[in-house]
Amino acid sequence: MECFMCKGNLEIKKVNYVVDLDSTIIIIKGVPAKVCAQCGEQYFEDETAENIDKIVNQLKKLSTEVTIVNYSEKVA
Numbered sequence: 001m002e003c004f005m006c007k008g009n010l011e012i013k014k015v016n017y018v019v020d021l022d023s024t025i026i027i028i029k030g031v032p033a034k035v036c037a038q039c040g041e042q043y044f045e046d047e048t049a050e051n052i053d054k055i056v057n058q059l060k061k062l063s064t065e066v067t068i069v070n071y072s073e074k075v076a
């Protein structure tokens with residue numbers, strides 16, 4: 001598999017996913033992604049993207065300014 005942007009090689013890595021909402025910033029640590037070794041573009045599996053959506057929906061109701069969670073703790 002190669003990068004859609006630059007055709008570089010993709011490496012499987014754990015990344016920090018940051019969601020910047022109006023009222024809060026959510027940081028999800030340790031999200032599995034394919035990362036381009038050349039340009040740094042990140043790709044997520046469909047299942048991972050769905051899990052991110054669920055986590056964000058769950059957390060955005062909180063009124064804290066910054067929320068940091070571990071992906072592996074939120075996805076059983």
Ligand SMILES: [Zn+2]
Binds near residue numbers: 004005037038
């Ligand atoms: Zn690339």
